[in-house]
Amino acid sequence: MSPLNQLLKPNTYKSGPDAAGRFGGFGGRYVAETLMPLILEVEAAYAKAKADPTFDEEWRRLLKDYVGRPSPLWFAERVTEHGRAKAEPGKGAKVYFKRDELNHTGAHKINAVLGQILLAKRMGKKRIIAETGAGQHGVATATACALFNLPCTVFMGATDVERQQPNVFRMKLLGAEVVAVTSGAATLKDAMNEALRHWVANVEDTYYCIGTVAGPHPYPMMVRDFQSIIGAETRTQMQEAEGRLPDLLVAAIGGGSNAMGLFYPFLDDPSVQMHGVEAGGHGIETVTGHAASLTGGRPGVLHGNRTYLLQDEFGQILEGHSISAGLDYPGVGPEHAWLHELGRVQYVNATDKEALEAFQLCSRLEGIIPALEPAHALAHVLKVAPTLPAETLIVMNMCGRGDKDIFTVAGHLGVKL
Amino acid sequence: MNQPRSQGRIAARFAALKAEGRGALIPFLEAYDPDPATSMAILRGMPGAGADLIEIGVPFTDPMADGPIIQLAGQRGLKAGATLAGTLAMVRDFRAEDDATPVILMGYLNPILSYGAERFITDAAASGVDGLIVVDMPPEEAEVLAPGAMAAGLDIIRLVAPTTDEARLPLVLNASSGFVYYVAITGITGTRSADPEALRAAIPRIRAHTDLPIAIGFGVRTPEQAGFAAKVADGAVVASALIDTLAKSLDEQGRAKPDSVRKVLDQVRELAAAVRG
Ligand SMILES: Cc1ncc(COP(=O)(O)O)c(C=O)c1O
Numbered sequence: 001m002s003p004l005n006q007l008l009k010p011n012t013y014k015s016g017p018d019a020a021g022r023f024g025g026f027g028g029r030y031v032a033e034t035l036m037p038l039i040l041e042v043e044a045a046y047a048k049a050k051a052d053p054t055f056d057e058e059w060r061r062l063l064k065d066y067v068g069r070p071s072p073l074w075f076a077e078r079v080t081e082h083g084r085a086k087a088e089p090g091k092g093a094k095v096y097f098k099r100d101e102l103n104h105t106g107a108h109k110i111n112a113v114l115g116q117i118l119l120a121k122r123m124g125k126k127r128i129i130a131e132t133g134a135g136q137h138g139v140a141t142a143t144a145c146a147l148f149n150l151p152c153t154v155f156m157g158a159t160d161v162e163r164q165q166p167n168v169f170r171m172k173l174l175g176a177e178v179v180a181v182t183s184g185a186a187t188l189k190d191a192m193n194e195a196l197r198h199w200v201a202n203v204e205d206t207y208y209c210i211g212t213v214a215g216p217h218p219y220p221m222m223v224r225d226f227q228s229i230i231g232a233e234t235r236t237q238m239q240e241a242e243g244r245l246p247d248l249l250v251a252a253i254g255g256g257s258n259a260m261g262l263f264y265p266f267l268d269d270p271s272v273q274m275h276g277v278e279a280g281g282h283g284i285e286t287v288t289g290h291a292a293s294l295t296g297g298r299p300g301v302l303h304g305n306r307t308y309l310l311q312d313e314f315g316q317i318l319e320g321h322s323i324s325a326g327l328d329y330p331g332v333g334p335e336h337a338w339l340h341e342l343g344r345v346q347y348v349n350a351t352d353k354e355a356l357e358a359f360q361l362c363s364r365l366e367g368i369i370p371a372l373e374p375a376h377a378l379a380h381v382l383k384v385a386p387t388l389p390a391e392t393l394i395v396m397n398m399c400g401r402g403d404k405d406i407f408t409v410a411g412h413l414g415v416k417l
Numbered sequence: 418m419n420q421p422r423s424q425g426r427i428a429a430r431f432a433a434l435k436a437e438g439r440g441a442l443i444p445f446l447e448a449y450d451p452d453p454a455t456s457m458a459i460l461r462g463m464p465g466a467g468a469d470l471i472e473i474g475v476p477f478t479d480p481m482a483d484g485p486i487i488q489l490a491g492q493r494g495l496k497a498g499a500t501l502a503g504t505l506a507m508v509r510d511f512r513a514e515d516d517a518t519p520v521i522l523m524g525y526l527n528p529i530l531s532y533g534a535e536r537f538i539t540d541a542a543a544s545g546v547d548g549l550i551v552v553d554m555p556p557e558e559a560e561v562l563a564p565g566a567m568a569a570g571l572d573i574i575r576l577v578a579p580t581t582d583e584a585r586l587p588l589v590l591n592a593s594s595g596f597v598y599y600v601a602i603t604g605i606t607g608t609r610s611a612d613p614e615a616l617r618a619a620i621p622r623i624r625a626h627t628d629l630p631i632a633i634g635f636g637v638r639t640p641e642q643a644g645f646a647a648k649v650a651d652g653a654v655v656a657s658a659l660i661d662t663l664a665k666s667l668d669e670q671g672r673a674k675p676d677s678v679r680k681v682l683d684q685v686r687e688l689a690a691a692v693r694g
Contacts, residue, residue: 020557030526030553032482033576033589034600183488184478196481201604203580300527301553302479314500315531317478 013267013344016335021217021305024341026334029216031304034200039304042207043218045123050225055118062114063229066147069111071099071230073237073395078365079378083385093248093385093392096241097368098234098262100399107371107400108227108258109140109211115226117144120207127151127202130209131195133160133188133254134326135167136371136400137211142176152176155195157187160325167404185319188329192303212255213333216304220333227261234395235265242393248384249274251397252377253294253347254326256333258399263345273346276336277380279322280349291320293332294340294347307334323352323408324372326400350379356412358382359402371400372408426519426547427572427595430470431630431651440647441469442692443632444685445523445656447490448473448507449499450663455673456494459663459681460511464518466682467689472550472654475504475524482552484607486657489664493671501532505544512545521574521595523550529562538565548572548595556592567594577623579603579615590627597629599650602636607657611636613645620650640691647692655688 010016016023029039049055063069074097084092100108113130120128128150132138138154145152154171158180161168171178184190192215199208213220213227231249238246249266251259253276266272281290290296293308300309302317310318310330320328339345350358355372358379363369370378374397381396388394402409410417434441446459463471476494480487501524508520522541529537529551541549549571554562556575563573572595580603581589590597599619601611616633623631633646634654646653662684666677 028558029555030558031555032552032578033555033581034482034578034603034605036555036557037578037580037582037585183485184492189479193479193481197484197605200482201602201608203603300530301525302527303481304553309527311527311531313531315477315528316495317527 009342013339013342014264016338017217017221021221023335023338026307026337027217027220027305029304030301030306031216032200035196038199038203039216039218041123045119046218046222049119049122055122059115059118063111067104067110067114068102069229070233070237071102073234073241074099075241076366079362082361082365083382084390087386090390091386091388092390093388093394094390095381095385096238096246096393096395097398098230098395100230100258100397101368101370101374101401105140105143106403107136107140108230108261109137110143111229111261112223112226112257113137113140113144113209116207116209116222117148117150120209121148123207125207126205127153128207128209129153129155129195129198130211131155131188131191132211133191133329134324134404135160135164135171136326136404138176138178139167139170139174141209142171142174145176146174153179155179155181155191155198157185157191158182159186160188160191163408164325164404166407187319189317196303212257213260213335214255214303214305214307214331220305220335223257224260224264224335227257228264230258230261230397231263231265234262238393238395245269245272246393246395247271247273248392248394250377250381250394251276252327252373252399253278253332253336254329254373255331256336258397260333260335262395262397267344274344275380276345276347277377278347278349279320279324279327279376280351281321283351284349288318289321290349291322291328291330292349293330294336295349299337302331305334307331307337308340323355323412324376326371326373327376348380350376354379356409359409368398369402370398371402372405373400374398425570425572426517427470430519431596434469439693440650441632441652442467442643442647442689443470443472443652443654444468444659444688445472445474445654447487447494447660448475448504449494449497450490450660451493451667451671451673452497453503455677457507457510458678460507461514462678462682463685464515466685468518468685470519470521470652472521472523472656473504473507475501475522475528477525477528480525482605484605484657486607486660486664490660501528501537505540505546508546509544519547520545521548521550522546523552526551526554534561535565538562538569538571542569542571546571548574550574550576550598552576556588559592563592574598576600579619586623586626590623590629593627593629595629596652597623597627597631598654599623599631599633600635601633604635606635609636610638611642611646616646616649640687643688644691644694653692659684
């Protein structure tokens, strides 16, 4: 086991993954032989596309004219004041939101979807499949497939189909087929299992568009590369706004794609601290009551990569719980597992209750109804901002808007819509 | 072409069958499905019903390469308390009365990592396991388990798929021992039937790269298909069809009925007759 657990401090935190798709001892390609040729094909195609400037040009054109990038960097003055009101004199960090909730389709997911759909086109694939939990990645994929006239099938746990009806309807309006997955626990992890199974049986014409920095190599790298547009823009925008780098980056972690996207371009800037906020659910001391894989799990292998997982003592995968359907995945992207072990990023958590409070506070203070996922990030910001010097610059990734969540939140607040 | 030939029960059994001039029947059962006693009775009864080698599935919550039939078998097994340790205990009990029939465990990597790879190798070898099929452990990721397992005399049996191309075949085959498991369909277990013409073309393609026996699985359901697979290759693995029979024999609460074991073993007998044809 020793090669897996090697922990040498690298010269750069941006070198991963290696040729085998590993970030230190994490990542890799733990898939059945039936899938192996497929992921090798995706890897080769992605390497070729990356080397071709016209691929990047086309992707950036779509981001600008279709998605509406760059997304603004917003100085959240009232949230900042709110923190300062509770802080000692001289304390209370300055809070900025990176506003990816303004993207077309309402979340960061579209950034990586468009990259992957362009890749699928280049590979000559004729249809697209995707997994989805909350439905945001499914909606983004269905959207891109409508734009590019590709048939789209989205796998979604039957439990999630029930609790995310508006997004199910959106996907159907966009022309996608939604398959309710009843296997296993009928949630996001099972949707991903089912998408992988479907892919194996439809090798010739199908591309699997994964929604986060998980899955077998090259997906964690590829999705990170596409999402890094978030951090790259933030760098430039903060330079313009404050003439320097931010001090602390905060992002919610489901699989970890919006967080990797914000963090990655800053990994080699030692002055920039980073906090990834996992879903604390009912509290991480309650078994199966949370989805904090890094804080409450241990390393194992699932969905093609080695990473931190929620699992029992026998290595059976446990269900995560979060108020946010986009965060209750029992794993986390392997690059986060690596950054966690190296100590480069601190992983913390926020509970359902804290997220719900932050959700409401943000709506009233900033006029921004956040998705429940970034509401977790905001809950953490609200905890740390008052403890930091007033000149500290925090950037929080506002990675999605809350339209999809109003029914859930209303339910928790006892309001009948 | 120079894979180390293992000298254990698997090699001995295939050599004996070759001398007999026939292929192997390799039936599959899922550990603890639907309860430990029933699955133990099926395991015990299989050699007498004509099993030449036996594959035991180790239940996992997320069986990526399996169709609904084996998924549900795994869920029943887990509900009945299946663990890797419990599965090894089944093999130990089986070995007390059968020292010749090779037993192969088929499962996924995470329960093994959780058990501890080294401890698992030691315990599996001591329990009388002969080979391992770890579905989500391609040659590229085998270092955690394969060298130690092979050193302990456990064969690492690898899947070769219709999508495994010429460039990949040697890599996969050189990392294999015991026998080669040819996945007859592009898909998951229990969903399609193997196409005889495709098999006739595929098996020689693999033979050109290896001396190991080749068994065909995923999509072998009927006695006719098993008979054909055992002829065109060296063995036929039948899993979903047997589990289907077991599942259909259960009562509404998913419990075994008095004839559950017999129904499965009768089907093994029919398959064995066809393989011996
Ligand atoms: C708005 C939003 N944020 C975050 C996530 C979690 O995913 P990730 O951690 O990959 O960003 C989701 C997933 O559905 C989402 O919709």
